[in-house]
Amino acid sequence: MYDLIIIGGGPAGISAGIYAARKKIKFLLATETLGGQSAVASEIQNWIGIKSISGFELAKKMEEHLMAHGGIEAEEGYLAEKVEKISGGFKITFKNGKSFETKTILATTGGRRRRLGVAGEKDFENKGVAYCSTCDAPMYAKKTVAIVGGGNAALGATKDLSVYADKVYLMVRSENIKGDPVLFEEIKKDPKIEILLNSEVTEVFGNDFVEGVKYLDKKDNPSTGSGQVKELKLDGVFVEIGSVPNSEFLGELVKKNNYNEVVVDHGNQKTSCEGIWAAGDITDLPYRQNNISASDGIKALLSIKDFLNGGK
Amino acid sequence: MHTEKKVKIYSTPTCFYCIKAKEFFVKNKIKYEEVNVATDMKAREEAVRKSHQTGVPVIEIGHEVIVGFDRMAIEQALGLKN
Numbered sequence: 001m002y003d004l005i006i007i008g009g010g011p012a013g014i015s016a017g018i019y020a021a022r023k024k025i026k027f028l029l030a031t032e033t034l035g036g037q038s039a040v041a042s043e044i045q046n047w048i049g050i051k052s053i054s055g056f057e058l059a060k061k062m063e064e065h066l067m068a069h070g071g072i073e074a075e076e077g078y079l080a081e082k083v084e085k086i087s088g089g090f091k092i093t094f095k096n097g098k099s100f101e102t103k104t105i106l107a108t109t110g111g112r113r114r115r116l117g118v119a120g121e122k123d124f125e126n127k128g129v130a131y132c133s134t135c136d137a138p139m140y141a142k143k144t145v146a147i148v149g150g151g152n153a154a155l156g157a158t159k160d161l162s163v164y165a166d167k168v169y170l171m172v173r174s175e176n177i178k179g180d181p182v183l184f185e186e187i188k189k190d191p192k193i194e195i196l197l198n199s200e201v202t203e204v205f206g207n208d209f210v211e212g213v214k215y216l217d218k219k220d221n222p223s224t225g226s227g228q229v230k231e232l233k234l235d236g237v238f239v240e241i242g243s244v245p246n247s248e249f250l251g252e253l254v255k256k257n258n259y260n261e262v263v264v265d266h267g268n269q270k271t272s273c274e275g276i277w278a279a280g281d282i283t284d285l286p287y288r289q290n291n292i293s294a295s296d297g298i299k300a301l302l303s304i305k306d307f308l309n310g311g312k
Numbered sequence: 313m314h315t316e317k318k319v320k321i322y323s324t325p326t327c328f329y330c331i332k333a334k335e336f337f338v339k340n341k342i343k344y345e346e347v348n349v350a351t352d353m354k355a356r357e358e359a360v361r362k363s364h365q366t367g368v369p370v371i372e373i374g375h376e377v378i379v380g381f382d383r384m385a386i387e388q389a390l391g392l393k394n
Binding site for chain 1: 324326327328329330331332349350351356364365366367368369379381383384
């Protein structure tokens with residue numbers, strides 16, 4: 001039986017792993033892929049101590065930092081399926097059929113991409129509807145594309161696409177950009193990019209591949225949300241509208257909010273179930289940031305260490 | 313266990329999952345051929361035609377075409393067991 005199993009390998013999980021290794025806790029880190037959601041970001045400019053780094057490089061650096069400690073058990077290809085209470089701890093079963101027992105759990109499985117949830121989106125997934133700009137941007141060389149979203153991920157994707165595509169629309173549902181003004185200023189200067197605020201995508205259409213989107217143009221009535229349905233001819237739509245938490249595997253064991261986020265004590269990352277902690281984007285924290293996830297992972301680990309030592 | 317099947321990956325240089333897939337092949341001592349669909353237009357058309365979609369990576373193992381770094385599908389196609 002492990003003292004701790006960390007499920008998930010983004011900044012929260014890896015930070016906790018580094019601290020666990022240094023405290024010589026007997027632990028396993030099991031994750032689908034090491035690196036976290038921002039591993040696909042082309043550039044990260046706000047990781048403290050590094051002015052600019054690609055998501056992939058940051059993922060690699062975090063992995064190297066973790067593995068630099070001897071005897072680390074970190075496994076990729078592990079998607080958690082369920083957690084059961086057993087005597088003295090928990091049993092975790094993974095989708096690859098393996099299962100392990102542990103005294104404590106730290107859940108840092110983050111989130112997966114939020115879908116628009118409009119007609120046609122699913123039918124055209126990977127046929128013009130895309131979720132990874134650093135992966136698929138070159139496929140849209142000399143084409144017309146739209147990025148849907150208003151956060152930093154959307155702004156980053158807009159930059160990625162403008163390198164290849166002839167015309168890039170940034171479609172933002174609200175009147176305001178949530179992402180950093182520093183990034184937005186860069187985008188506004190690019191003549192290839194057209195920004196459509198108050199534009200809510202309502203349908204993706206096409207034949208074999210995407211041919212365009214329908215959207216509600218609320219420009220004239222942003223407060224009421226009513227407007228005119230318009231059409232935009234496109235070859236591709238990149239969806240960057242945030243994430244939904246990967247919390248299903250915890251079932252009813254822990255308290256979750258209406259968004260399926262795991263409710264934690266933000267002082268120590270404890271969930272409602274003794275022996276289970278959670279950190280990062282799986283939790284009910286209001287901000288989604290690498291630096292915050294890393295710090296929450298560390299808080300959790302320190303609290304777990306106290307618990308294993310017989311304290312609270 | 314080594315496979316006799318030919319492995320080909322259609323990738324783009326900045327694609328995280330393409331890099332993870334290649335790391336997986338190296339770790340499991342699988343020989344693979346790589347084509348860059350960001351610059352090789354013929355390969356790009358081939359990838360779209362074979363997979364009926366435009367996402368990368370497209371991984372061809374023997375006659376099987378896998379979209380994305382789907383580790384379980386790749387392990388199965390290669391006959392890897394762990």
